[in-house]
Amino acid sequence: MGLRLYNTMGGKLEDFKPLGDPVRIYTCGLTVQSEPHVGHIRAAMVRDTLMRWLGHLGYQVVALENFTDVDDKIIEKQKEQNKDWRMIAQDNIDTYLWACDRLNIERATFYPRASQHIQEIIDLVARLIEKGFAYEKKGDVYFRVRKFPDYGKLSKKTIDELMSGARIAPTESKDDPLDFALWKAAKPGEPYWLSPWGRGRPGWHIECSAMSMRYLGETFDIHTGGEDLIFPHHENELAQSLAATGKPFARFWMHNGWVTLTGEKMSKSTGHYSPIKEVLEKYSANVIRMFMLKTHYRKQLAYDDERLDEARAALTTIKTYLDNAANIFREIGKTSEPMMLDSFTEAMNDDLNTSKALSIIYDLIRKGHETDDVNIAASVEYYMILLGFVKESSAPGEPCADVMTVLSEVRKRLHKEGKRELLNEIAGDCVDIMESKGSSGVRTIVIDLLMAIRSKLRKEKNYELADYIRQRLLDNNIIVDDQSGGSTFRSGAV
RNA sequence: GGCGGUAUAGCCAAGUAGCAAGGCGGCGGUCUGCAAAACCGCUAUUCGCCGGUGCAAAUCCGGCUGCCGCCUCCA
Secondary structure, X not given: OOOEEEEOOOOEEEEOOOOOXXXXXXXXXXXXXXXXXXXXXXXXXXXXXXXXXHHHOOOOEEEEEOEEOOOHHHHHHHHHHOOOHHHHHHHHHHHHHHHHHHOOOOOOOEOOEHHHOHHHHHHHHHHHHHOOOEEEEOOEEEEOHHHOOOOOOOOOOOHHHHHHHOOOOOOOOOOOOOOEEEEEEOOOOOOOEOOOOOOEEEOOOHXXXXXXXXXXXXXXXXXXXXXXXXXXXXXXXXXXXXXXXXXXXXEEEEXXXXXXXXXXXOEOOOOEOOEHHHHHHHOOHHHHHHHHHXXXXXXXXXXXXXXXXXXXXXXXXXXXXXXXXXXXXXXOOOOOOOOOHHHHHHHHHEOOOHHHHHHHHHHXXXXXXXXXXXXXXXXXXXXXXXXXXXXXXXXXXOOOHHHHHHHHHHHHHHHHOOOHHHHHHHHHHHHHHHHHOOOOOHHHHHHHHHHHHHHHHHHOOOHHHHHHHHHHHHHOOEEEEEEOOEEEEEEOOO
């Protein structure tokens, strides 16, 4: 059974077969009027997981993620902050991409911006007017919703249902309350571009149609985004695209559940959100990824420090297993045959069931404890990387000032206590360790040396100094574990 | 009001008909100079409530209730 994805259009799981190679994906990115929060990151994480899994299945992927950098809200911000809208947009884009990189979220192939595709937008609007799906009123252009028979199909709404809540803002001059703006006339002081309808700017929705057509073609494979975009954004995007081209638009619509904070949906318009910048100060990329992957992407996800702490604990279990395995096997290496690949594949093929995929990793770890098979450890590592977790490595050149300081303190104390013999042995140990750890970084070598010293001290029952070394390493976030077969160390941070 | 989603152990969370994955926490144990970690074992006779269809239901059908959301800007 191949990949199956839940398609909002149709509301059920469907077999995924791409139109061709590469698979073409469009992700509705941010309207960049304020800082990115955890909810935005979840949407990006879904695209990331999807891209990684498609890559694993052997597909090439071209993914677009847009920035809507000109809209009503950002113009408001410009007035409020007395700061050019372009600078507001750029700041938020910078923060967002910085966060994505920190989180090991694979970059999309392109990040097109609305403001840089005005010509495509104007052309598309003109095309809709020509076909009779749009009309101009006082410099505004509106999409005539009733002209489009399938309107409401994606969001499962009918024209009648929508009518009850529809309203016309006093400034608008639509023929019908349901019609939406494709192009908006500029008011004094607002950014504008010249168009056949006078000075104006794009409405919301039209930029996504214009940019997806420009880069992916009129029909593409998968459209992703947050569930809150289904209506009106995606409904409108779909209507105007279909109306313009007469061809199918996105074949799959994938929508992720939103992130809540204290029980309510995160939303930048209400100010009720956790900025990703702040979250990244408290939690590592891997912890945040674990937090998100533990829950299926279509479900609501409650943001809460307790949940993040729990994710950290869950991640630590895996990390400790891998660290211990690395100590036992010296090197885990890459696996050519990951174990339980069928189960893992089945889980991921089932609409990216990362929750189930993670449970397979834990099953492997339990097996790993029973059998000490290096391929189990290699498999665990393989799956973790496949899910986008960052592998921590002690790369050569890694800063080692912290542990060098500890070593120098220990030497001084040994001098003071007159442990001449031990000091002599250390010189020999140092050479041995360097020879055996050839490819490791200096930091690892220094820690190994400290561990060797400590073992000798423990044999001499000099627990005071042994405990001192353990404490000083802990101060530097290195945890020492004394096990029956010998002592090991691991990094405390995850 | 209309529409959509959701309800599984102390908490989080998979599971769409055949004896309820996994994680966190808790409890007990092994190891141990101490500590920590690690490991092992235990931790839902039951899946919001009521009714129905099946040999069989957390899973299907009907009704009810709670929570969240959309219908206006939102990932």
